[in-house]
Amino acid sequence: MTRTILHVDLDAFFAAVEQRDDPSLRGKPVLVGGSARRGVVAACSYEARVFGIKSAMPMAEALRRCPRAIVVRHHMERYAEASQTFFQILGDFSPEVEGLSLDEAFLDVTASERLLGDGPTIAREIKRRVRAELSLVASVGVAPIKFAAKIASDIDKPDGLRVIAPDGVLSFLHPLPMTRLWGVGDATREILASMGLSTIGDVARYPENALVGRLGAVTGHHLAALARGEDHRPVISESDPVSVGHQETFDEDIDDKGELAVLLLEQADRVAVRLREAGLRARAVVLIIKYDDFRQITRRMTLEAPTSDGGVLSRTAIELLSKV
Secondary structure (H helix, E strand, C coil): CCCCEEEEEECCHHHHHHHHHCHHHCCCCEEEECCCCCCEEEEECHHHHCCCCCCCCEHHHHHHHCCCCEEECCCHHHHHHHHHHHHHHHHCCCCCEEEEECCEEEEECHHHHHHHCCHHHHHHHHHHHHHHHHCCCEEEEEECCHHHHHHHHHHCCCCCEEECCHHHHHHHHCCCEHHHCCCCCHHHHHHHHHCCCCEHHHHHHCCHHHHHHHHCHHHHHHHHHHHCCCCCCCCCCCCCEECCCCCCCCCCCCCCHHHHHHHHHHHHHHHHHHHHHCCCEEEEEEEEEECCCCCEEEEEEEEEEEECCHHHHHHHHHHHHHCC
16 A cells, blocks of 8 residues: 655754744854854754855854854753644544654654545645644645655755655655665675665665675665665654663763753654664663763653654653753
8 A cells, every 4th residue: 555654843843943933143144052162053044044054064164154043942851842742733634654863753644534534635734733733834745655754855845845746756765875875884885886886776776786796785785675765664653661761971071061962852853763773762861971070870760651752752851961
């Protein structure tokens, strides 16, 4: 049976919340983050992105590119509150909601279409409710597979709605750069480029055995399948509990909880990706902080339900941080 998958993503989420709550910021380049000396950009408005500013860029570099940008501190409680309302909206359209982070999720609305309308109709209604109830903007991709839906939500940002019909998946995917394939990082990109492959269509037409020979069985078969438009992964909302960790040592000590909260968001997203790739869910979140004198603090919180939702993991980790 052909599925109808939606990928919903709130545009420039942190910066959009700041502009929503402070009208003086609207229409201006806004950077959410920490100090100019040691901070990083957690998020930036679309007005700032035209200067080439991106998330995770050093704040000093961002301000060099756009000296008139306005830097605002993080307001995690506002983002968490908006995220909760966002997921409540999504839950009204399908019980199959797979959260990826605070501001994005997959939905399988196949079983909802008979009652609520087809995928594009549901997508438009989600966008309407996000705007009406949160005063934020969502971009949505609609497709029969998760891979195409996620790209579709990104390709017309901001305020995008791209619908990929089942018979249009390959014509949509094949002209795109092969870096759009999930699993293509710098090393794999260099290998594919050395093989003369630049688009997803190039990868699809290349002999699969040759891909496996250069990239290994797991990566070779995986990329070949995606390039053919094959992605059988379901939208997963529940599973058995486990735990996966991520640690990071910083070159310089960080004692600003706002800075640490941004780093926890990134770490939580990484953990969530690894959980989903393994088909796993975490039942508890553990935060470990190590000091330069080798002291260590551990905080733990059991979740109400097993999850691989990056938003849930990050909110829990930040809550634990607030108790340190």
